[in-house]
Structures are given as structure tokens and as C-alpha cells.
Amino acid sequence: MKHMTxxxxxxxxxxxxxxxxxxxSVLRAMNQATVDFMADDFLDVYxxxxxxxxxxxxxxxxxxxxxxxxHGAWEATLQNLxxxxxxxxxxxxxxxxxxWGAMAKNLDxxxxxxxxxxxxxxxxxxxxxxxxxxxxxxxxxxxxxxxxTSTGVSLPLPEIRAAIDAANxxxxxxxxxxxxxxxxxxxMADWGIDAVVGGxxxxxxxxxxxxxxxxxxxxLQAHGRATLPRFYFDWTKMRARRHRSFTGTVPIxxxxxxREAVRLIEAEGIEQVWRRHHRLAEATRRAVSVWSGNxxxxxxxxxxxxxxxxVTAVKMPDGHDAEAVRAIAYDRFNVSLGSGLDPLGGKVFxxxxxxxxxxPMLLGTLGVVEMSLRLADIPHASGGVDSAIDYLATx
Ligand SMILES: *Cc1c(COP(=O)(O)O)cnc(C)c1O
Numbered sequence: 416m417k418h419m420t421x422x423x424x425x426x427x428x429x430x431x432x433x434x435x436x437x438x439x440s441v442l443r444a445m446n447q448a449t450v451d452f453m454a455d456d457f458l459d460v461y462x463x464x465x466x467x468x469x470x471x472x473x474x475x476x477x478x479x480x481x482x483x484x485x486h487g488a489w490e491a492t493l494q495n496l497x498x499x500x501x502x503x504x505x506x507x508x509x510x511x512x513x514x515w516g517a518m519a520k521n522l523d524x525x526x527x528x529x530x531x532x533x534x535x536x537x538x539x540x541x542x543x544x545x546x547x548x549x550x551x552x553x554x555x556x557x558x559x560x561x562x563x564t565s566t567g568v569s570l571p572l573p574e575i576r577a578a579i580d581a582a583n584x585x586x587x588x589x590x591x592x593x594x595x596x597x598x599x600x601x602x603m604a605d606w607g608i609d610a611v612v613g614g615x616x617x618x619x620x621x622x623x624x625x626x627x628x629x630x631x632x633x634x635l636q637a638h639g640r641a642t643l644p645r646f647y648f649d650w651t652k653m654r655a656r657r658h659r660s661f662t663g664t665v666p667i668x669x670x671x672x673x674r675e676a677v678r679l680i681e682a683e684g685i686e687q688v689w690r691r692h693h694r695l696a697e698a699t700r701r702a703v704s705v706w707s708g709n710x711x712x713x714x715x716x717x718x719x720x721x722x723x724x725x726v727t728a729v730k731m732p733d734g735h736d737a738e739a740v741r742a743i744a745y746d747r748f749n750v751s752l753g754s755g756l757d758p759l760g761g762k763v764f765x766x767x768x769x770x771x772x773x774x775p776m777l778l779g780t781l782g783v784v785e786m787s788l789r790l791a792d793i794p795h796a797s798g799g800v801d802s803a804i805d806y807l808a809t810x
Contacts, residue, residue: 428750430780432564432726433594434616434623435770437672441620444675445668452665453657461658464670467677468627471685472596472611474603476631479650480660485593485614488626489515490522491648492612496587496634497555498642499523504545504586505558506537510565510756515558515591522643527554533759534717536568539578546582555637556587556609562595565756567728567765568716569599576607587634593617593626597680598692598725598769603629610634615669618688618725620676620770625669627660679771689724694810695768695777696724698803702781703729706788708796715763725769726753729784730762732794737764743787750783774807 429436450457465478472478479495481487497503502525505516516528529545531537546554557579562569572590579588587609592601596611597618603611608631615625630638630650638650646652647662658665680688700714700722706729707713715728731737737755741764744750753765766784768777781800788795 423749425749428776428779428783430767431751431753432617432765432767432769433614435618435620435767436772436776437620437622438676438679438771440679441672441675445622445672447668447671450667452667457667457670458657460674461665461670464673464677467674467681469629471677471680472601472603472613472629473605474611474629474631476603476629477635477654477659478627478629479653480625480627481648482624482661482663482666483626484616484623485591485612485626486518487648488612488614488628489518489591491645491650492589492610492628493519493522493524494641494643494645494648495628495650496589496610496637496641497522497524498640500525501555502527502553503556503558503589504529504542504554506531506542508536508560508566508568508570509533509563510759511563511591511593512558512560515560519558532717533563533566534568534715536563536566536570536718536721539571539574542575543578543582546579546584546586549584552585554584554586556589558589558591560591561601562592562599562723562725564594564726564765565728565759566715567723567726568718568721569595569723569725570721572601572606572608580607587637589634594725594769597688599723600689603631609637615673618769619673620679621669621672624666625673692724692769694807695772695774696722696727697810698774698777698806699727699766699768699781701802701806702785702799703727705797705799705802706785706795709794711795712788712793715759725767727766727768728755728759728763729766731764735791735793736761739791740764740784740787740793743790744783747790748783748786750780752780752784778803778807
């Protein structure tokens, strides 16, 4: 007989740092019977969704959308911008930058991945020095994960742009904003970002399955010279189509959802969305600060200025398994926390605070984290939730 999962009453609190909670109105918007993706009715929805996406990215560039998760957009972006053997600089800051680098190597790029302290992220002066030393301009791009979802470290993109400019280096500035877009301040044009990779299932509050690259003029020129093999993800082919994206069938439902998600974000105001994330992140940090007493759990991100507003990675004391906390939170209390990824497996759990989230949802999650720490006998100091309440009630 098939094992029956015990019913868990109430709502699943989804506190993973992606995918994220999908607002009810977005779910309803996606409940859409098949329509012709070349019909005007759909094209209106599509155009509105894309125009909204560009407004939220603060770009007037082109957007290429793929039926894929973020990994597909990574691959598409590399294939469309580079030639075999091209050199790129991609600091190794965590699971995601490391994986993107491995993908680039597999696509036959010469990938420079300076090691960094994953608890701090790269030293921007070191990036500037490396670019200044590259007199022949062999480095074609600086690739940065804005918000390392595996470590909870976010990087100051304007400072990295300034480092590229200070070295007077023509490298493209390529950014993964998959877990920052729609949560952290992000301004593609003002920050001189040439191409940005994003996904649907994090700050954009949609299911996984759509990913995109927004591309500025300089990156489009690089595309004109790029010779890596590609087919399904070929921007040139996409640009010839009415949607200026896709090679095959256009998935329609996600665009009804995207138009609605953009409407929700703009009704709140994108800058208010960023402030809300900061506030909820700060409440989370207040709780973790308290829990870190008694030589207990700690922030994985050791640099307070770089602690992410969309995810907090909580480091376990030596000899304790983060999976024990996650299991109690999920099995007993119906709260889904993020696991540690690859080398951080068992060493951290992650609290996602991105997307469609408010104070009671966050406090519910923090309350369950504190209970789970207690039940799993993990060293910590109690009172983290009180501290989060104090902050939220007064800030
Ligand atoms: C989630 C994420 C990805 C991968 O996206 P998938 O949609 O899971 O393929 C890449 N980069 C970052 C920073 C992410 O948070």
C-alpha cells in the first residue's frame, strides 16, 4: 500500500529562499484555458508583462525569456555572449557562483574563479586589481551573483561597477539577480549592468519555469560576435519572432501570472517592496542575533553590511546537523526552511524572506525556528522572536 502522508492542518509556511509563496491573485490569473499565443488577446498580456518586467529591472534594454529555470538562463546567457576560449572572471562566492562557473567551463570558456571567503564574498579591491593587471583585456566579462542564496551574502553592485570603471576595463558586467530581483534594490541601467539573469520563482512570486536575460546595448554587440553553439536559446532567432523570445511554443499561463505579479509589485511600489524586504530581513537578523547567544547558531554571513535582505543562512554550531532543525520544522509545524547546499549541507539552514511575505508569516516562521532549535537540542539563546517583535513593533 502506498504510504499516506499525514494531513497537516493549516497553511504550509513556505520559508525557502525560492521558490516562494505565490499570491492568490497570481494563482487565479494563471488559471487560464489555452489560447493561441499569436492571437492579439494573448499578445496584449505578453507585452504588458514584458513592459512591466523592464520597468522593474530599470532597463530599456531587450528581454529574452526562456521556458526554463534559472539554470537555463545562465546557459543561454553564456552561449549568446561568448566564443569558445573566452576568458571570464567569476569569483567563487557560494554554491550558485560555483555552479555557474562550472557550467561556463563546460561550455568551453576560460573561467577564472578566484576563491573567496564564502562567509564574506569577494574583496572588491581584488577584482579591481585583477582587471587593472589585465592590460590586454583578455577578460571578456565580470560575472557576479548579486545575492548568493546559498550563503545569504549580497554584494554592492555599484561598487563592483566602479571597480570595473576604475580599471578602465571594457569587460561586460554580467549579473545573476535571480534571488535579488523583486526583493533587493536593483537598477540595471543606472548601475551599468550589461546583462542580467533572472528567474520567475523568487521575488517575482511565480512558479518556477520561466527565466530571462535582460540585455543592454553593449551585450547585444557582444552577442553579434558570439560563436558558441546554441539553438533553442539563440537570441538572434528569438529576435526574429513576434515575441522576441522563445524558439518553440510560448507558455501562456505564466504571462497572465507575470502581468498580475507586476501589477501587485507596482501597486505596492517597487521601492516599498525593497523596504519591506529590508524590514522583514532586519527582524530575522534580530532573532538570529539573540539565538547566537550561548555559543549557539550564528549568521553564516560574517559581514553585517552584506547580510542579505532576501535570505538569512543560519550556521550550526560544530557537531550539530541543520537537517534536524529542518525536519522538525517541516514534519511537526508545516514550515519549509531551506537546506544547506552542497558543501554547506547540514551546516546551515536558510530562512527565506523574499516574495509575498508579511509580518505574521515571518513571525510564524521565526517562532517555529526557535521551537525547532529547542526541540532539536541545538545550542542557542531563547528570546529571538521577542526581539523580532520588538523591532517590528517600533521600526
Ligand atoms: C535559485 C537560484 C539560481 C538557480 O535557479 P533555478 O531556477 O533553480 O535553476 C541561480 N542563482 C541564484 C542566485 C539563485 O538563487
